[in-house]
Amino acid sequence: ELKVEQNPLFLSMQEGKNYTIYCNYSTTSDRLYWYRQDPGKSLESLFVLLSNGAVKQEGRLMASLDTKARLSTLHITAAVHDLSATYFCAVDGAGNQFYFGTGTSLTVIP
């Protein structure tokens, strides 16, 4: 079974700081997705990464994919309070089945 690990699991950072969330997965896949989940809410799609070296940016978030290292990163630039949420990566396994990571709970402190 494909395994997806994220780190850190919990992240508390000050506004204005930068940080990176890591997503490692255990088997070959060329599709990776990042989702955001606010407390009590459902998952919102952030990025779809479809090939080795793919980089996507939206506002203060930038995601990248290295399929050879089986690693994706979600970089946060100059964090603001509105970014506080739980972030999940998901890897597309065989047959369009998503395997989700454990999630990273991000708290941005004023």
Add this chain to the structure above:
Amino acid sequence: EAGVVQSPRYKIIEKKQPVAFWCNPISGHNTLYWYRQNLGQGPELLIRYENEEAVDDSQLPKDRFSAERLKGVDSTLKIQPAELGDSAVYLCASSPSTSGGRQKTDTQYFGPGTRLTVL
């Protein structure tokens, strides 16, 4: 365009009682998923439908869980009887294409979920 619709949003039942969840996917989406999300964890797939066919139900506890997707549109997920350990959020998601006709940018769109509490 309406997103994925689920009902009810919340359900509290006593153990051994039955419960059912309903999902209406985004119009035109052929693939429908049911996930279970335990507190503090990522979603875990229970069953995936392509049109009306269940193509992956390996994670569905078949002794008590059942699902159907009549006419390849709406779907229901049922638990009978419910156990304490079934307390979780049940998420429905849909995507445009089936695995045989995958689009390069396919992603899954999630509904708001049903929070189940079994007492």
